[in-house]
Every structure is written in C-alpha cells, then in structure tokens.
Amino acid sequence: MPTGHIMMAMSLDGFVARPDHRLDWLEKQPTADEDHGFAAFQSSVDVIVMGSGSYRTVLGFGEWPYKKPVVVLSRSMKPSGIPDELRERVEVSDKTPTDLMEDFGARGYNRVYVDGGAIIQSFLKAGLIEDMRITLVPILIGEGIRIFGETEGDVDLELVSVSSFSSGLVDLDYRLKTR
Secondary structure (H helix, E strand, O other): OOEEEEEEEEEOOOEEEOOOOOOHHHHHOOOOOOOOOHHHHHHHOOEEEEEHHHHHHHHOOOOOOOOOOEEEEOOOOOHHHOOHHHOOOEEEEOOOHHHHHHHHHHOOOOEEEEEOHHHHHHHHHOOOEEEEEEEEEOOOOOOOEEOOOOOOOOOOEEEEEEEEOOOOOEEEEEEEOOO
C-alpha cells in the first residue's frame, strides 16, 4: 500500500487557507532565499491528491505548477471540469481514501502527496498518513480552512526535526506513531 505524505503551510492560528481558499496571506512572507524543501519533496512523490477547493486555487495560479500526476478527490466535480490542456495530467475521482490508495498501489505509485485541509483530514482518519512537514507562518488570519479538523481520538506524532528561518517561518517534521 502506498504511503501518504503531507507538506503544508499553516498560519499560526491553524489555517491553511482563507474560507474562500485564497492563499494571499502566504505572499506576505519574504522567503525567496529560503529552501523549505518543496522541490525535493515534490521529487520524492509519485502522485498528488487534492480536493476540488485546492485544485481550483492552484488552477488560479495561471501556470500549472505540478509535473506529477494529480488526482482531484471530489464527489461533485466531473472530469469536464478539467481544462483540455491538463487532461493528461489531472483526473477526478470519487473513491474513498483507502480505495484510492489501493488504486495508486495497482498503478505502481508508492508515495502520495496529500494536499488540502479536508483531504488531509480524511486520509488521517483512514490512517493513511506516514509523515508530515508543517510550515508555521508567523501570521494570524482569524478564520479559514483548518489543516486538522476534529479527530476521533488522539493522533500521536513523533517530532523528527525543527528548522527555523530568518523570515520567521518554522518547519516542523513529524512522523505518525503507529497505533
């Protein structure tokens, strides 16, 4: 079975996006000279899974930033919602996280980048996340989409490393403890 991996930026008050999925608050951070390992992380995964809100946000960036295949996990979005120029690289699925991971295994994918608040929550709930890098951004945005929602129980984490940067960002690397 493939493993799920998270790399997300989060405001200090726990949000990954504004309620309308905007990420404008991230642009306020002067991080041009800092390497938070995003390129290396992208190289380490085989496929990216995200929700429709995250997909629409990324689509709004203009140029598509991903070279790896992307699966948009959605019960409402249809394949017709994918622009023609992305149909070779982006697909839509309504599978459960477990069924999707089994499908990824059948395709030969080993490492899955899990992106977006609700999708992360569903993969955590299903026990499909192995590790995560959370970048704390020194800003309070007051409301938005949380990276972690309510859990059915404790999710024990083991701190692997902490890196701080002159911009004030802090990278926290965690491995999920096995139950």
